[in-house]
Amino acid sequence: MRRAVWLMLVLWLMGLPAMAHESRPAYLELNETAVGRYDALWRTPLLSGMRLPIALRFAEGIRTVVEPVESELNDSLIERRVIDAGPAGLVGQRIEFIGLQASITDVLVRVSRLDGSLTTTLVHPAQPWIEIAATPGAFSVAGAFLVHGIQHILGGFDHLLFVFGLLLLVSNGWMLVKTITAFTLAHSVTLALATLGAVRLPGPPVEATIALSILLLAVEIARKNRDETSFTLQWPWVVAFCFGLLHGFGFAGALAQIGLPQRDLPLALFTFNVGVEIGQLMFVAVVLSLRELLLRCRLPQPAVLYARPIASYGLGTLAAFWFFERVSSFLS
Secondary structure: OOOHHHHHHHHHHHHHHHHHHHHEEEEEEEEEEEEOEEEEEEEEEEEEEEEOOEEEEEEOOOOOEEEEEEEEOEEEEEEEEEEOOOOOOOOOOEEEEEEEEHHHOOEEEEEEOOOOOOEEEEEOOOEEEEEEEOOOOOOHHHHHHHHHHHHHHHHHHHHHHHHHHHHHOOOHHHHHHHHHHHHHHHHHHHHHHHOOOOOOHHHHHHHHHHHHHHHHHHHHHHHHHHEEEEEEEEHHHHHHHHHHHHHHHHHHHHHHHOOOOHHHHHHHHHHHHHHHHHHHHHHHHHHHHHHHHHEEEEEEHHHHHHHHHHHHHHHHHHHHHHHHHHHHHHHH
């Protein structure tokens, strides 16, 4: 019965990336190059080759100095322009995202100023506009990066599948706590080191190796299914710690895309990491709750018999696909 439950959870997880494809965030970047003048970059994701119907609208007091120029990437459309908001800049000005309320897409807004301050805000469909505020206080920075951390881990399906693989691999409750804790500590260390510039690794190879770590975990799950033993099965927390160091670089890459406010860098880094841990615990709680719920259901005997092998092979197949896809992307 437990095997069939794990299979159903694996199939559910494998379907998440497809659903998430529709909710990739749009992105607006505003860089102040002179007093009141900004370089604007507006990126909207493509869905099945079509642009999401979201339009950018600036307040009436903001004039376009250089007309928009569009370029198309594989997964998004990029629009660049130069705007002038006057001597007061963008503070107090409203930017609207027409059509956002009818979608499931968020918009990440990043504003950098001449004084070196940097703010990032996530705009949701429920409130499809943003009013640019002055340099935010510590509480605002902490709240924003806490939310960024939670949303990043819940949208990072490779990280979630690795955690799910740990749940498949470790059945002992106390050992599971040690294993998840080791993974958390490890990626917290490399997240901090990479973000602060102490260690640097190129992003594409890191992402490919993260996929490989899931594949290796699937191999160990298959060994467990055959009642074999290995170092990973005996010391899963050690392996989780080693792979966690790798996953931390993946988190750092995502954080670099958001941008850290230099004035509140330690606070932003800390709260982002806390958000990642909260999101990870939420995921573990949901998986374990669904597992207990499904255990109460009566499933056919064939499903119970073949569930665990299918689960491990399904996890490995998806990880292998990601690995070759990511390797080919930076080798081409």
